[in-house]
Amino acid sequence: MTGRRRTIQFTLNGQPVAAEIGVHQNLTELLQDRFGLFGARESCGQGLCGCCTVLVDGQAITGCLRLAVLVDGSDVRTIEGLSDGETLSPEQEAFIESGAFQCGYCTPGFILMTRKLLDENPDPSDDDIKHYLSGNLCRCGAYPEILNAVKLAGRKRAALT
């Protein structure tokens, strides 16, 4: 089970990196164990909740289902890459201002999906938002606040451009 290992190279939040990883390990483990990034985190482990959302080559994927070796050569973005920690992104600000979380475990996934959604559709309707975010779950049930946060993030982004 420890089996084969491979060294891969990819871009992580804008920086070129390399890591050795077991061929059976998933992307969440790669980010956590090799890079200490815990924003993508495991909950259901089955691709159902979206807590482990990561952007790979611009696509939102679930880290728990993606083998780590497959990101070799890819551009990987995580919640940690969304801001420098000092200045927050408009999506992050909007989630705080709208109170769009309770425990926060699902929040990085929702924020990355919001970023993707607004990149594709700067002015989404309620229905667009629900559809786009329907693959992410929040056990604290912060959905009404998340809906508001996405709309607020859209307005914040519009004001910036």
Add this chain to the structure above:
Amino acid sequence: MADRSTTTSVGHSIARLEGRDKVTGRTDYIYNLRLPSMLHAKACRSPISHGRIRAIDTGAALAMPGVRHVVTGEDVKAVLPEPYYGPAFHDQPILALDKVRHFGEPVAVVLADDPHIAESAAQIIEVDYQELPGVYDEIEALRGQVIVHEELKPAGTFADLKHLAGRRDTNLALDYHLRHGDTDRAFAQAEHVFDHIFSTQQTMHAAFEPIVALADMRDGRLTIYSSTQSPSFVRFEIARLLGWPESHVRVKTAHLGGGFGAKVYVKAEALAMALSLIARRPVRVALTMEEQFYTITKHANTVRIRSAVDKDGRITGRKCEVWWNGGAYADIGPRVAQKSGFSAAGPYDIENVDIDSFALYTNRPPAGALRGFGIPQLVWAYESHTDIIAGELGIDPLAFRKRNILRNGRPQAVGSIVEDAEFEAVLDDVARRMNWRGPFDKGSGTLLRGRGIAIGFKASISPPPPSPIVSVQADGSCIVHCSTVDMGQGSDTAMAQIAAEVLNIALDSIKIVHPDTDVTPYDMSTLGSRSTFHMGHAVRLAAQDARGKLDAMASAAGLPEGANTPLADLFVKTFGMRAGTIVGAANYMPEYAPPNYETGQTPKVTPFWMIGAAGAEVEVDTQTGQFRITRLVNVCDAGKAINPAVVETQISGAAVMQLGFTMTENMIIEDGQLTNPSLADYKIPGFFDLPDAMENGFIEAEQHNGPFGAKGVGESGTFGVSPAIANAIADAVGVRITRLPITAEAVFRALRAKAGNPLGDA
């Protein structure tokens, strides 16, 4: 920053202190913690619900490269002679001994440096079971044909369980009885008598940060890192198991990724401790979402409820029998049977009430606390029943409730006078928001519409008292040491607001230290919506204590009263330099009296009452049974809110969670096996499960003994949801659903039965 410029903090919707960490992915959940040289534990779990363990063959697992240890119940027993734990009964073995009592019970554990190796090895442990018949239903469990525990072993902490010690051949883990007035006479004289049975299904918390504990045992000292809601209790119980002084056990926690009651009392900590004791290395026990289904759940239950009603539509008597399906280990189930059981007759002013509430062992995964502590299962029964009565008497459901509702100054059935409980105002607010007295479109053809309301209530859990420390630093900033666990409810922010208000300092100069039993003083647990009231009160008193000392310093330094000298200057004036710490401390012990065993009566059952009501509008397709919730209104009595935005989010989140328990969530056991321990087959609410319109609110009220008039509200939003929906469906299409969950199939079957054309069994 830390000047005593006038700050008003309490009563404002301040963003959560930890917001930045949460949106940047940096929150320090214990699930993310790794310790140097730690081992990963993976359990081999029982594939049957009830059976004797004949033999365990660990040979193949142990031979797998990378495996360090394979540990069985007998190995645990070799180092801990009495390896049983539990808050009410010492009935739960750290790893199964002799018998397994539920599907998914841990039987053996593999320890390895690599979690994947541990997992593969756990799958090749061979266990030989002699399967026994199981009991899954609470009513069958009462008959006692299958016995789950040979002998009852109460923990000794609760007086009303002591008489059960040594009892054999029973599945009854507690019987609670309440007698108020003369119920038989009320029924004999009644104009109308109603008699119904309702039931709920087994569900679970699905906290997104799964249950996790790391134990680091070395040199007679143990540190446990756990996503627990009860650090003080974990320390108590682990020290008891080890026979150590509590000072040698340290329990640390952090922000929790949800709790909802799953993480109260001991969960993974005892196992982590035993494994670290055996392996002499730090051990991480991190459950998966699947394993949470086997660990702790919400009680299924059955309620028989009967009412005597007079000719004016007043309820004169009620008899309730409640059977709680506690699963294989008692956990806190007996408390659910008593602490919630006494309210089974509902928030009504009824002169004559009998309640019998029974906690039962079955072969289901253990049941414990889940957001409401049994109350939503009771409200489901009494508010469905109440609606049926109103319907049969031809009285408007709101008017019927108002005619019978409890009012302040009147005794509840448990014998305690109700105070600061705004039942009627909450009902009125729901009615107002729903425009109850206005016209309502009932739909037409095959799409029919209806609406319903429901109201529930709960007592808080009282002693023992929390005792936080509020310390003021020499620059005027402040540190609050308290053992309340922030699992998403926003308690860090609320405590900081309270300390800021009392000390009159800026909120951002306050730090909340997360529970660490070496550092933060005792608190029973973060549960039952008790923290804002109990800990909030104690933090307020501790801050007042600190403030009193600061005022004394000011007068000793010869400063005129009200000079409002910056705190940093005050320290310099007193100590000659910017140095020192002023420590404020307090205990807060509210009034409480335990119930009498025979009658269940007590003059002071709770320091405050929680109240939640809901109104639902639905649209039902009579051809399929499919229904849509077009509107859901949820209103609670929150006293005076410390942080209105956080309160509203709590109410809304509770309602969303209860929607899952109402519509989709159901742990299905077939042939002794849990068939759906996965979010794929156990469906929790997502965006598309929300009602078309959702409104959450609270009424302005004041809890006279609460901190700044506040009371707890974390559970109240769950109370009314399920029966309000069932009542709305009944209003729309005239069928009554008596079991949760309310599925389209259940509605369709009821419609067909009503049409005299019932469907066969599925």
